[in-house]
Amino acid sequence: MGSLSIKGGRPLNGEVNIQGSKNGALPLLTASLLISGKTVLHNCPRIKDIDAMAQLLKTLGCEITFEKNTITIDATQICDTHCPQKQVQAMRSSIMLLGPLLGRCQSVRMNRPGGCVIGERPTDLHEAALQKMNVRFETAPDTITAYTEKLKGADIYLTFPSVGATENVIMAAVLAEGVTHLKNAAREPEIELLCEFLKRAGAKIRRIGENELEIRGVKCLHEVSMKVMPDRIVAGTYLLAAVATKGQVVLRNAPCRQMDSLIGLLRQMGAGVLADHDILYMDAESAYLPVEYVQTQVYPGFPTDLQSMLLATLTVARGESVLEETIFEDRFKVVPELRNMGADIREEGRRAYIKGVSFLRATHLTAYELRGGAALVIAALAARGESTIDGAHFIERGYENICRDLQCLNAEICLQ
Numbered sequence: 001m002g003s004l005s006i007k008g009g010r011p012l013n014g015e016v017n018i019q020g021s022k023n024g025a026l027p028l029l030t031a032s033l034l035i036s037g038k039t040v041l042h043n044c045p046r047i048k049d050i051d052a053m054a055q056l057l058k059t060l061g062c063e064i065t066f067e068k069n070t071i072t073i074d075a076t077q078i079c080d081t082h083c084p085q086k087q088v089q090a091m092r093s094s095i096m097l098l099g100p101l102l103g104r105c106q107s108v109r110m111n112r113p114g115g116c117v118i119g120e121r122p123t124d125l126h127e128a129a130l131q132k133m134n135v136r137f138e139t140a141p142d143t144i145t146a147y148t149e150k151l152k153g154a155d156i157y158l159t160f161p162s163v164g165a166t167e168n169v170i171m172a173a174v175l176a177e178g179v180t181h182l183k184n185a186a187r188e189p190e191i192e193l194l195c196e197f198l199k200r201a202g203a204k205i206r207r208i209g210e211n212e213l214e215i216r217g218v219k220c221l222h223e224v225s226m227k228v229m230p231d232r233i234v235a236g237t238y239l240l241a242a243v244a245t246k247g248q249v250v251l252r253n254a255p256c257r258q259m260d261s262l263i264g265l266l267r268q269m270g271a272g273v274l275a276d277h278d279i280l281y282m283d284a285e286s287a288y289l290p291v292e293y294v295q296t297q298v299y300p301g302f303p304t305d306l307q308s309m310l311l312a313t314l315t316v317a318r319g320e321s322v323l324e325e326t327i328f329e330d331r332f333k334v335v336p337e338l339r340n341m342g343a344d345i346r347e348e349g350r351r352a353y354i355k356g357v358s359f360l361r362a363t364h365l366t367a368y369e370l371r372g373g374a375a376l377v378i379a380a381l382a383a384r385g386e387s388t389i390d391g392a393h394f395i396e397r398g399y400e401n402i403c404r405d406l407q408c409l410n411a412e413i414c415l416q
């Protein structure tokens with residue numbers, strides 16, 4: 001398990017290209033099971049979670065080839081619907097195999113994908129929605145077994161606009177008998193990408209309201225190729241790193257239109273931001289201001305996946321900030337490590353109260369999950385001196401090559 005070495009204390013400067021989206025690509029990989037033929041995805045990030053999902057699809061009978069950032073999945077022969085425990089429990093997104101396997105094979109068996117450090121990660125919304133579509137579940141504490149004679153369209157209301165549950169319902173509905181109305185659906189850009197992908201493959205999906213979708217089942221879907229959109233969380237990570245180090249950066253292939261909530265915050269902090277199609281310019285030389293109060297929200301609000309990185313950046317703002325996490329119940333895991341660097345953070349329930357300090361101390365750190373790890377990278381870049389971060393494999397789950405990208409921005413960072 002590698003460690004990152006970071007010599008911090010100087011501004012980020014330069015241009016960096018933004019990789020394809022992890023949370024955009026993963027549902028497209030699972031949706032490829034719905035197609036008895038080939039799916040080609042371009043701009044697919046080469047990260048551990050994509051490799052793990054590809055491995056899982058292979059065990060189900062898919063043939064998979066990678067050509068740099070293009071992945072081809074041939075799902076003509078699906079020989080199994082029992083998802084292997086190792087991959088499923090290593091990756092929460094395995095839950096998004098429910099919809100496609102039920103749609104293609106009418107059955108699925110998997111170990112219940114584990115919770116993780118940020119929360120219990122229940123699947124009640126997925127199961128309640130699919131049960132309305134004529135799916136029967138055999139509940140057991142650690143396994144999910146589901147089957148259906150035939151998926152049926154239904155009127156479904158999600159009590160919470162869960163991203164994964166929305167994706168599972170859409171993937172189950174596209175080959176179901178009849179029409180599905182999905183209300184209170186998630187609106188994240190990754191949902192739009194999945195709908196675009198499925199419509200290109202012949203699905204009939206209509207957005208009939210801000211968070212309402214109508215899906216008319218069809219007999220089958222045909223082969224499709226698609227480009228994965230850039231990763232808005234990776235882009236946000238690098239912008240927040242530039243604010244923490246008071247740098248000036250240019251992001252190429254940035255999903256600017258999906259980043260309004262962050263861009264608004266960056267301007268509140270004193271950064272100059274200019275978005276021009278897929279290029280984002282930011283001058284954070286005088287971005288010292290704190291953020292009086294911000295809470296994470298479902299899209300288009302401030303994304304929970306950027307919360308830890310904002311927290312790290314606010315530890316060196318000039319003043320007090322309040323950050324509230326409303327999506328996950330345990331997503332301040334990175335606070336103790338930031339305190340070891342001299343950060344002044346007080347936790348009260350779902351709120352973090354941050355008092356900016358004039359500098360952070362470089363030290364030996366440990367990442368325990370993906371976005372907390374990215375937050376430690378930001379803090380280490382802002383700290384004076386050399387830090388090491390153990391648990392780099394967590395960061396590699398979502399960042400194709402964080403060393404390569406940050407070196408483009410003149411950071412002194414390398415994998416040991």
Ligand code: EPZ
Nearest residue numbers: 023093121122123124125126162163164165304305327328
């Ligand atoms: C997706 O997870 C993302 N993962 C997460 O990114 C992201 O943080 C999350 O959406 C919110 O935006 C992928 O896309 C692979 P949810 P998902 O269902 O679908 C509760 C990252 O770092 N809930 O919208 O699991 C749940 O406990 C990851 O890339 C239920 O109660 O998120 C949470 O509190 C982390 N019952 C809230 O909803 C359910 O059945 C949001 O979860 C499902 C969810």
